[in-house]
Structures are given as C-alpha cells and as structure tokens.
Amino acid sequence: MPELPEVETIRRGLSQFIVTKKLTKTTILCEKSFQGTPLTGTVTAVRRFGKALIIDLATGWSLMIHLRMTGQLIYDGHGKERYAAGHPSDNFIAVLPNKQTRVILEFDSGTLYFNDQRKFGFIKTLPTVAVADDSFIKKLAPEPWVMSPADFYDRLQRHHNSCIKATILDQSIICGLGNIYADESLFMSHIHPERRAGSLTREEATSLLLAARAVMEQSIASGGSTMATYVKADGTKGDYLEKFAQVFRREGKPCRLCGTTIVKTRVAGRGTHICPHCQPKPEEVQNA
C-alpha cells in the first residue's frame, strides 16, 4: 500500500534517527518476512529506489526493505517519540511488538519494528554492491521527476494496448505510483483510467506526467497520505488523503471541480475512483 511518498517519508525520518548508529540485533518473528543473513554494523545511509528502502552498513552489506501492501516501519527511540510510515493503522500507536510484527531491528539508539499484516513485504540482506543488480531494482523505470515528457509518451506507445491505469502502475514503465496516486494523477489530468495508453495525445501524456509529479510532491510535503509520521501520544498523522485527495476513497461524494458524484469501479484488477464528468470514457473521447 505504501507508495513512493510514504517510503520517502520513512526514509527521511530514519535517516535522522539511525545514520551513524549501530544495528546490534535482529529478531525474526516470521521466517517468510526475512531473507538472508542477519547483519550488524554502523548505518551509513538510508536510500530509496522507487518503493524500496535500502539501509547501508559500514560493513559493505545492506538491508533492502519492501513494504508491499500492508508493511509498516515504526521506529521507537527508546520510549521517546515514534516515527512511523506505511500501512495506516492503530499499530502506529499500539504496544510493540504485536501480532503483526514480523521483524525487530535493534539499534543502539532505538528499535525499528517491521509490521506486515499480509506478509507480502520483506526485508532481505545483500552486499551493498549487489543492490543495483537486484532483480526488482534493476527493472525500475525512472521516477516522474526524472522522466521527460517525450520519454513518457514513447513508453506509453510501447504499451499502446494497455489501459493507461495499468501502465502507470507498472514500475518498469514509470516508477513510484501506486493505486492512490494513479487515480489522483488521472483525475488531475482529466484522463479516464480505461483509455488505451496509445490513445493519449502528447499533450495528455505530458499533463499526466506533470500531475504524477504534483500529487506525489504534495503528499511528501504533507508527510504521506494517511501515514502517521511523528506519532506522539496524541497520534499526529500525515494527512494527504483528508486534505488533498480528489477521488480516492471519495465514491458517492461530489467532485470538487464539477459536483458530479465520484464513482468506484474496477480497472486493471484494482479499485478505481473516477469523476464521470471530468474523466470522459474512451468512446466519449473518440466522439468529441
């Protein structure tokens, strides 16, 4: 569930707390959630590739963390503040570890809990030099900020028969978008998610690319969507969805632009939110 803005949020937080600190102990509560040999060593950097987080150690080894649908990372600074991001839930302010805790990483500054309800996410260890060759990392396309409009258009042409929503969810075509920001980007650029990728004009492709940048920048600036960031006793949270989402989880509510009722459908196997007026269906585009 966590998309690029949520992973960037946790990357920034963790950088503050664990860089120069030492990883001392790993406790694995679910074998499936941890691949490779547990590591110890001083943290030199926290990096991000798409939705994957990399923690580098001075030993020349790294941890790669992918939260997939329901992963969360919660850093507890020895009973002080917690810093958390990922799948939103009460776990952010719950007693830890709990039923969904899969791995516990202990640093000399605090404890990092990896929670994951559905066990799709994982932590794995590998030599730092092997990170770039990892099969997931290797397939990642550039992020929207790096990709030129011309490159994006060409990529869409290469997948001209796919639904546009499916193409922008494909991390090997453009990297960072997930279900929330795909829906928000398509709404912002007034493109129906079932449009064939090849049917977009250059102007529409550019508009979609700029929308993807904008919605994710806005989300990063607000600390992720419903992700908690600094979770103190009062449970202060990131609030992208409440403040900025135009369509995601707003089915049955009026479009903020035209008042038409937002509808929820299924596209590319995913729940999809649309304003039927602002995002005309493919045949209506043809007739226009």
Add this chain to the structure above:
DNA sequence: CTAGGATCCTGTCAGC
C-alpha cells in the same frame, strides 16, 4: 514481446 488474470497472506466488512 505484450496483456490480463491468478496468486501470495491476513483481516475486516457487508449480506444472508
């Protein structure tokens, strides 16, 4: 090669 569907796993919620 592309495109679409099933699948990994646990939990929750609507409907009977």
Add this chain to the structure above:
DNA sequence: TGCTGACAGGATCCTA
C-alpha cells in the same frame, strides 16, 4: 451469532 465472499495504497508468475 456464524458463515461466505469480496476486497485491500503491491508485485510476480503463468497463460495465451
């Protein structure tokens, strides 16, 4: 209350 099926902010594997 208890059961059932649908669904969930992701990515991969399998099929045609």
